[in-house]
Amino acid sequence: MIEAYAFLAAFAVLVLLGSVLAPSALIRYVRGWAINFGSERFAQLYPGFDYGRWVERFAVGYRAVTLVIAAFGAALLAWQFNSVRVSGWNAGQAESLPWMYFMLQMAPLALLSLYVVVRYRKALLQPSQEVKRTATLQRRGLFDFISPFAVWFAVASYFLFVAFGIYLDLFVYDNATLSRACLIAIGGVTFIYAINAFIIYKSLYGRKNPYLSKEGRAHTMGARVKGGVYGCIAVAWFISIFGTLGQPGLQQWRPFSLCVFCVITTFISFLDVSSPPRKPDEKELRSNEVAS
Amino acid sequence: MEITIDIDNPIPQFEQLIDQIKAAVTAGVLKPGDSLPSIRQLANDLDLNSKTVAKAYQLLTRDSIIETKGYRGTYVHPKAKSNAKFNLQEWTLRKLGESVAELREAGVTDSEIRNAFAEAINAQPPAK
Numbered sequence: 001m002i003e004a005y006a007f008l009a010a011f012a013v014l015v016l017l018g019s020v021l022a023p024s025a026l027i028r029y030v031r032g033w034a035i036n037f038g039s040e041r042f043a044q045l046y047p048g049f050d051y052g053r054w055v056e057r058f059a060v061g062y063r064a065v066t067l068v069i070a071a072f073g074a075a076l077l078a079w080q081f082n083s084v085r086v087s088g089w090n091a092g093q094a095e096s097l098p099w100m101y102f103m104l105q106m107a108p109l110a111l112l113s114l115y116v117v118v119r120y121r122k123a124l125l126q127p128s129q130e131v132k133r134t135a136t137l138q139r140r141g142l143f144d145f146i147s148p149f150a151v152w153f154a155v156a157s158y159f160l161f162v163a164f165g166i167y168l169d170l171f172v173y174d175n176a177t178l179s180r181a182c183l184i185a186i187g188g189v190t191f192i193y194a195i196n197a198f199i200i201y202k203s204l205y206g207r208k209n210p211y212l213s214k215e216g217r218a219h220t221m222g223a224r225v226k227g228g229v230y231g232c233i234a235v236a237w238f239i240s241i242f243g244t245l246g247q248p249g250l251q252q253w254r255p256f257s258l259c260v261f262c263v264i265t266t267f268i269s270f271l272d273v274s275s276p277p278r279k280p281d282e283k284e285l286r287s288n289e290v291a292s
Numbered sequence: 293m294e295i296t297i298d299i300d301n302p303i304p305q306f307e308q309l310i311d312q313i314k315a316a317v318t319a320g321v322l323k324p325g326d327s328l329p330s331i332r333q334l335a336n337d338l339d340l341n342s343k344t345v346a347k348a349y350q351l352l353t354r355d356s357i358i359e360t361k362g363y364r365g366t367y368v369h370p371k372a373k374s375n376a377k378f379n380l381q382e383w384t385l386r387k388l389g390e391s392v393a394e395l396r397e398a399g400v401t402d403s404e405i406r407n408a409f410a411e412a413i414n415a416q417p418p419a420k
Contacts, residue, residue: 131300135337137293137316139327139365207336 003252004089008081010259011098015073017263018105022270023066026109027059029273033216058112065108073101094255102262106269136214140204145225154229157236158193162186164240172247185239192235196228203228223272234264293321297338305340309348317357317368317376324373328358328366355380 033055076097083089142151169175169182203224212220238261245254295312297305316322328334331349335342349366352358356375360366369375395405 130339132296132298133338133340134294134296135329135334137295137313137322137328137334139329140333205330205333205336208339 001084001089003091003256004084004094006253007094007256007259008077008084010256010263011073011077011080011101014098014102014105014259014263014266015070015077018102018266019066019070019073022266022273023062025270026273027063030055031059062108062112066105069104069108072104076101091252091255095258098255098259098262102265105266140221142200142204142225145222146229150226150229150233154193154232154236157233158189161189161236161240165243168243172244185243189236189239193232196232200225200228220272227268227271231265231268234261234268238264295338297340306344306348306351309334309345310351313348313352314357314376317372320373322368322372324368324370326368328368330365 080089080094080097083093165182165186166178169179173179175182203221209217209220238257241257242254242261245251245257293316295309295316297308299305301308303311313322313328322328329337331342331345334340335345338345349358349360353360355378356369357372358366359369392405396402400408
């Protein structure tokens with residue numbers, strides 16, 4: 001029964017983190033951005049666009065949606081708690097719950113991002129209008145933002161995962177050849193590693209976001225690099241553990257492990273907005289002046 | 293160290309880059325062996341075409357201010373400080389000026405000098 005209570009505790013953390021704490025941090029971050037320089041910058045570049053009003057509308061709407069999702073999460077938690085106490089907990093039924101709820105938590109932000117990209121695609125892709133453009137004459141590298149050990153660990157985790165996955169499939173589950181599930185898992189993890197490598201590369205060497213201060217850009221780069229590397233480690237280890245928990249007698253722990261993974265993923269996803277953006281100094285503001 | 297490119301400045305952007313890197317080397321801000329950003333990184337940070345940055349790097353490499361070590365990246369040349377003080381354009385003008393003065397003394401007209409100069413350039417194998 002301990003696995004059921006562990007699942008309930010992890011699910012409660014997921015509801016609290018993904019539907020209350022992380023959205024609050026995001027709203028604080030967006031407001032900080034608007035107060036510090038976002039409104040001024042947008043007004044210069046896009047006359048007639050009230051950035052401050054947009055931020056307030058976003059804050060109210062996003063908070064309302066996330067509170068509804070939080071209430072739904074609390075209801076799910078109460079239902080599962082009741083199942084444990086009264087009718088007996090069904091691990092198979094609970095297994096899909098954390099993942100579906102996590103998708104629901106991420107849906108408003110994903111839809112909003114899609115809307116912003118579609119609506120403001122032209123504005124986001126237009127070349128910089130700055131007359132004076134500054135850059136640091138120093139090479140940026142991956143290890144400026146993350147320790148070599150973490151990168152080494154992420155790479156080692158991948159190879160360990162592949163080896164462990166093959167071992168598990170052939171020797172623990174006694175399959176004659178590699179099963180489809182094993183191949184899908186290896187392919188999926190490889191894809192996630194490739195996607196994260198691409199995101200890290202684009203963050204380090206991609207086009208500069210003109211709305212970010214120098215410190216804000218460094219913070220974003222650091223968060224994306226760390227998020228990418230830690231995300232890869234989390235996925236490789238989670239799939240390995242989840243595969244191991246498929247054995248008879250251990251399946252009851254699968255909902256808990258899935259819940260913990262969703263909590264870690266939520267934490268990594270919101271790493272970017274963990275601290276509010278800093279106001280750029282005078283010199284930097286001058287360098288951001290737009291041609292009249 | 294930060295560099296600034298002024299888009300409104302009539303000086304070409306690649307020349308602004310070259311001047312600022314040379315100035316940093318002369319002032320000792322950039323020391324021999326210091327690494328420089330990649331062409332892609334600098335072009336994206338300054339929102340310039342990568343060909344502009346590549347041209348600046350190419351000319352700096354020619355003047356032995358910087359050196360490229362394959363995939364390891366671009367570094368400040370060991371003799372960058374002395375090489376940065378050398379002005380290739382001034383040196384070329386001085387050499388040509390001396391030759392023109394010598395030819396004029398020998399009675400060659402300006403149009404003959406121009407024609408001969410064009411022929412001499414065409415007679416040379418193309419520059420790499």
